[in-house]
Structure formats: structure tokens, C-alpha cells
Amino acid sequence: MSGNGPAPGGHLYLDHNATTPLKPAVKAAMVQAMDLVGNPSSVHAFGRSARRAVDEARAAVAALAGVRPAQVLFTGSGTEANNLALRGFTTRTVLVSAIEHESVLAAAPDAPRLPACRDGTIDLAALERALAAAASAPLVSLMLANNETGVIQPVAEATRIAHAHGALLHCDAVQAAGRIPLSFPALGADLMTLSAHKLGGPAGVGALILAEGLEPEALIRGGGQERRKRAGTENLLGIVGFGAAARQALDTLPDAAALAPLRDRLECEALAAVPQARVMGGLAARVPNTSCLVLPGVPGETQVMGLDLAGVAVSAGSACSSGKVKPSHVLAAMGEDAAAAASAIRVSLGWTSDDETVDRFLAAWIAMARRSARA
Ligand code: PLP
Secondary structure, three states, X not given: OOOOXXXXXXXXXXXXXXXXXXXXXXXXXXXXXXXXXXOOOOOOHHHXXXXXXXXXXXXXXXXXXXXXXXXXXXEOOHHHHHHHHHHOOOOOOEEXXXXXXXXXXXXXXXXXXXXXXXXXXXXXXXXXXXXXXXXXXXXXXXXOEOOOOOEEOOHHHHHHHHHHOOOEEEEEOOXXXXXXXXXXXXXXXXXXXXXXXXXXXXXXXXEEEEOOOOOOOOOOOOOOOHHHOOOOOOOHXXXXXXXXHHHHHHHOHHHHHOHHXXXXXXXXXXXXHOOOOEEOOOOOOEOOOEEEEEOOOOOHXXXXXXXXXXXXXXXXXXXXXXXXXXXXXXXXXXXXXXXXXXXXXXXXXXXXXXXXXXXXXXXXXXXXXXXXXXO
């Protein structure tokens, strides 16, 4: 691993939750796949080799999730998989957690939002109450790991509660895959979302994992691809990259786990040097790579820009495609006041991170915090 990562001018990349740099083995697999000319739906030899590549990738993604290949449906992104899960069962109402990613919240804008506890986990008693009061059995959407705090959610327990009330459970596992062991059967969920670019694969390809026999209504209609659940000629390069990233993710889970001591040292030394700073979600179980740091009085956006000038890339709040930063709805749901929710940054480590990464981040962030305190 290199402390710099594949960065512009030696910049340090600490924004793996936004997107991970493509892993070299993934890039190699994608470059090789560029020579495949066939459409996977064609019956001739070219089509058959393209189909084989899709099948191999499907098997690799299935292995990552602990399911059969037939349960994997490729989509154009994690966002699309979340939309298909939430909008593909029109007879069900939807219940979401208040800390979900925008792609879940916006797919069900009228859905009641389940509150979070102060530690960043979802309130299971509130789920139980909401389900008991529901007129019909809904579909519940709860993420496995939060993208801002890294807090791991009690999905298996939520599934048990949901099923006891006849509800379905969808789990957005985009930020958990490749960071902690993942098992769709162990979660007991009915649907699960994955995205390739959070685990060393390319952006623009995701997957929805489906329990056996579950058939969402297609959002994108046309040809018979993906069992008519997602029409459109397959994104062969993206799917091959996803497969390679899934294989890599399984092989390198111990490396992902080894990020926890790095992240913990980062937090420990940051808090020791800047006592007014706080870690959000630090009391709950988290994925090993994520740290949400609040520096009271300094807007997250200001911190991101200051760090960028020092050659360190992190993000603030929920990064939107427009580049605008809003106060974090996740921290607000955890009961943090507006000032704290607006002064958080997310530092997310990954396969390019090492001890030197942490040292360089700490030097830049501590200097910035001390400058802000003097200003
Ligand atoms: N779900 C979570 C938790 C995410 O963090 C993201 C991306 O940031 C998504 C879904 C969306 O995935 P994609 O970028 O593939 O659309």
C-alpha cells in the first residue's frame, strides 16, 4: 500500500466512502475485458464469451454476499438498486431509517423515518412500534453501515422484528461490503444493495440481491436482460470490474480489518491534540475505515477546503453530486445540534492507506484546528 495513493500531485486520498480508487487487479480484469466484443444476449461465440464473463462476475458477487448467483441482479449503480428495492413492490408501503443514504430517502420521500439513538444505531423499539401500528405489512429499509459515521446497524435483529410483522427488509450494504464480513443469509434480509465503486471496483455498476422467489417490478423496461428486472445491454466492463472487485474484497478482508487500529490511532491522537473535537458514533460498533470528526465552530466545508489546500482529501456531511454540503441529516437524527451537524468531516481510509497516511492527515488537521482556534 502507498501512503499517497494514486493521487494528483502527491495528494492524500482519505475519501474511500465517496469512492475507492480502482484496485490494480480490477483494472487488469477490465482492460482484458475490453477485448470482448460480443453482446451477452447474442447466441454466437462472441456473445457466449461475453455471457461467460457476466456469469463469472455474477458468481463472484454472489460469493461476496453468500448467495446463489441467480439471486444477483446487476443494476447501473447502488442508487438504482435502492430505487428498485423501494419502488419495485408497489403493493407495500415503505418505512425507512432516518440515517439512510439520499438514494433511499429520495426513492421513498413520503416514507415515515425511524429515529436513531445517540450512538448512531437505529432505534429498534421504534421499529417495533411503527410495525405494530402499520395498517399493512410494509417494506423496511435499513442500511448495514452508515456512510458518514461507519456505525453498523442491527440489521439481523431488525429483520427478525420486520418478519414477525409480515414486513420485508431491504438492507443497503453499500458501505459494509468489503469492509466487514457480509452474509445475506445471516442478515436474513429480503433484499440487499451493493455498489462496485465502494470496494475497489468501477462506478456505474451495482447489484440488488434478492431472496429466493422475490420478484420486484422492473423500473427500467425493454429487453429481457437480468431476468426482465433491469433491461438494457449489460455494462460488460463494469460488471467484470465488479466481479474482480468482489473477489478481491473477499481475499483482502483481513486488510480491511487492519484499518481499525489505524483509524483508532487517528482518532486518539486527534482528540489528544484538539480536546474540543469529538468523534461521532465512536461508542458503537463501526466499519474499520470510517471516522466522523466534529471540530466545533469550524464548518465541515471550511475544514475540507483547508485540508484540500494542505493536500488532504476528505469530505464533509453528505457529499452531494452538486458539490454542495448540507448539515448532516445523520448527525441531526442522532440528536446532535445544528452546529455540530454542520462542523463534521468524514475521514475514510481504504486500501491505499497506511501509517504515513494517518501521520500526514494528523499533521494537516491539527495545524488547521490550531489555526482556527487562534483566529
Ligand atoms: N448507499 C450508500 C450507503 C452509499 O454510501 C452510496 C454512495 O455513496 C449509495 C448507496 C449509492 O451508490 P452509487 O454511488 O453506486 O449510486
